[in-house]
Amino acid sequence: xxxxxxxxxxxxxxxxxxxxxxxxxxxxxxxxxxxxxxxxxxxxxxxxxxxxxxxxxxxxxxxxxxxxxxxxxxxxxxxxxxxxxxxxxxxxxxxxxxxxxxxxxxxxxxxxxxxxxxxxxxxxxxxxxxxxxxxxxxxxxxxxxxxxxxxxxxxxxxxxxxxxxxxxxxxxxxxxxxxxxxxxxxxxxxxxxxxxxxxxxxxxxxxxxxxxxxxxxxxxxxxxxxxxxxxxxxxxxxxxxxxxxxxxxxxxxxxxxxxxxxxxxxxxxxxxxxxxxxxxxxxxxxxxxxxxxxxxx
Amino acid sequence: xxxxxxxxxxxxxxxxxxxxxxxxxxxxxxxxxxxxxxxxxxxxxxxxxxxxxxxxxxxxxxxxxxxxxxxxxxxxxxxxxxxxxxxxxxxxxxxxxxxxxxxxxxxxxxxxxxxxxxxxxxxxxxxxxxxxxxxxxxxxxxxxxxxxxxxxxxxxxxxxxxxxxxxxxxxxxxxxxxxxxxxxxxxxxxxxxxxxxxxx
Numbered sequence: 316x317x318x319x320x321x322x323x324x325x326x327x328x329x330x331x332x333x334x335x336x337x338x339x340x341x342x343x344x345x346x347x348x349x350x351x352x353x354x355x356x357x358x359x360x361x362x363x364x365x366x367x368x369x370x371x372x373x374x375x376x377x378x379x380x381x382x383x384x385x386x387x388x389x390x391x392x393x394x395x396x397x398x399x400x401x402x403x404x405x406x407x408x409x410x411x412x413x414x415x416x417x418x419x420x421x422x423x424x425x426x427x428x429x430x431x432x433x434x435x436x437x438x439x440x441x442x443x444x445x446x447x448x449x450x451x452x453x454x455x456x457x458x459x460x461x462x463x464x465x466x467x468x469x470x471x472x473x474x475x476x477x478x479x480x481x482x483x484x485x486x487x488x489x490x491x492x493x494x495x496x497x498x499x500x501x502x503x504x505x506x507x508x509x510x511x512x513x514x515x516x517x518x519x520x521x522x523x524x525x526x527x528x529x530x531x532x533x534x535x536x537x538x539x540x541x542x543x544x545x546x547x548x549x550x551x552x553x554x555x556x557x558x559x560x561x562x563x564x565x566x567x568x569x570x571x572x573x574x575x576x577x578x579x580x581x582x583x584x585x586x587x588x589x590x591x592x593x594x595x596x597x598x599x600x601x602x603x604x605x606x607x608x609x610x611x612x
Numbered sequence: 613x614x615x616x617x618x619x620x621x622x623x624x625x626x627x628x629x630x631x632x633x634x635x636x637x638x639x640x641x642x643x644x645x646x647x648x649x650x651x652x653x654x655x656x657x658x659x660x661x662x663x664x665x666x667x668x669x670x671x672x673x674x675x676x677x678x679x680x681x682x683x684x685x686x687x688x689x690x691x692x693x694x695x696x697x698x699x700x701x702x703x704x705x706x707x708x709x710x711x712x713x714x715x716x717x718x719x720x721x722x723x724x725x726x727x728x729x730x731x732x733x734x735x736x737x738x739x740x741x742x743x744x745x746x747x748x749x750x751x752x753x754x755x756x757x758x759x760x761x762x763x764x765x766x767x768x769x770x771x772x773x774x775x776x777x778x779x780x781x782x783x784x785x786x787x788x789x790x791x792x793x794x795x796x797x798x799x800x801x802x803x804x805x806x807x808x809x810x811x812x
Contacts, residue, residue: 326796327789331705332767332774361800365768366656366697367749374654378668382646382675386639498659498765504754530758 316344321351329358493574497534500525511607524590526611531579538572548597551575554589587612631692635682653700660704660769670703705771752802760795
């Protein structure tokens with residue numbers, strides 16, 4: 316790889332937008348070339364600012380509890396022990412949302428003491444006349460276990476790939492497109508957001524609108540929609556003063572969520588809008604039952 | 613302009629005494645750092661993953677990784693905040709890739725948007741420290757043409773490679789590469805000018 320090749324890709328490398336194989340080759344060159352290393356660090360410093368466009372969300376209290384319980388634990392000075400206690404899958408988590416880090420830490424702290432106790436000493440003094448046979452059996456078990464594990468991993472990866480392909484091809488596309496549009500709007504200046512609330516104050520459905528008048532685009536995200544009869548649909552309406560614009564159908568997915576990216580190219584944007592999600596018949600007869608509404612200025 | 617000084621985050625969080633104390637094993641100082649950065653770490657993970665539970669797992673892993681590596685961290689290098697954000701983003705993107713890019717938790721983004729207007733939901737100290745910098749980055753991003761902003765967001769927050777961006781946007785690979793180069797170059801130029809202006 317030449318310096319020219321590296322400099323062509325240096326920004327993509329800093330962004331993490333190169334394949335793993337390409338990244339290895341680029342990093343290898345960077346480590347051997349001071350000039351390219353400087354160029355990489357320049358790009359990285361610009362890219363490092365990008366997290367600041369994330370909307371700040373308060374971290375949950377359960378996160379603080381789980382992190383600080385490890386830090387405050389008496390065994391915290393021993394890194395290996397922390398490693399055992401730190402990572403918990405979501406499946407391990409109790410219903411309350413708090414992770415049992417402290418309990419797990421306590422359990423792992425107890426184990427070494429048990430192992431150094433009487434039972435081990437007793438085991439060491441035991442004589443087993445057929446130990447080669449036992450060792451061979453253990454080896455067979457280990458090999459069989461490893462094979463099964465490898466097979467299971469391969470299958471899992473294959474299923475993930477299949478699911479990703481399926482998702483890209485069908486249901487996932489509109490949702491991802493809306494999330495993509497929402498991200499772009501959120502990273503722009505002059506973007507405003509508003510909640511969409513049920514008109515009766517109930518919590519049956521939730522929604523939000525992300526609106527950018529300069530870009531003449533808005534994204535509506537909604538969830539917790541109840542299933543409808545085949546003759547009905549969720550529909551989006553925009554109103555400004557006496558005028559009304561049709562924002563189109565909101566298609567509810569299996570999880571009850573719906574999203575829409577609406578181009579406002581042909582709409583006047585010098586006034587605020589009231590945005591409503593209603594249930595209406597597929598063959599519109601003018602009857603509308605409001606589900607969510609909100610305003611943007 | 614060669615931008616070899618601190619990044620915008622570093623410029624805002626430079627000379628952090630809590631970091632020096634945490635690196636000497638002071639748990640109280642670590643707690644302080646946690647309280648200062650937890651919202652930002654969680655927010656970045658949530659933006660990438662769009663899943664509250666997974667974002668919490670990633671944030672937990674990032675903070676505990678920092679705690680384990682305290683002894684090898686040099687506070688004088690002044691790269692803590694950037695390191696924290698970079699690790700968070702990379703871990704979150706790894707998680708997205710492991711899930712085959714399935715972002716099924718739509719509500720997380722809804723709630724992220726809702727919480728945007730609830731400024732009391734986040735640490736006021738962090739808001740005060742970083743608000744000016746956040747605005748700078750937003751302005752720098754807003755100054756980019758749409759297609760350049762798009763490639764930055766897709767690469768950084770969605771974790772797509774250049775090839776994947778080309779497929780997703782329908783643009784030729786060469787065009788995507790050019791957009792990335794131009795976008796990072798403009799971002800760098802805008803931010804370095806701001807930092808130089810602040811220093812002056």
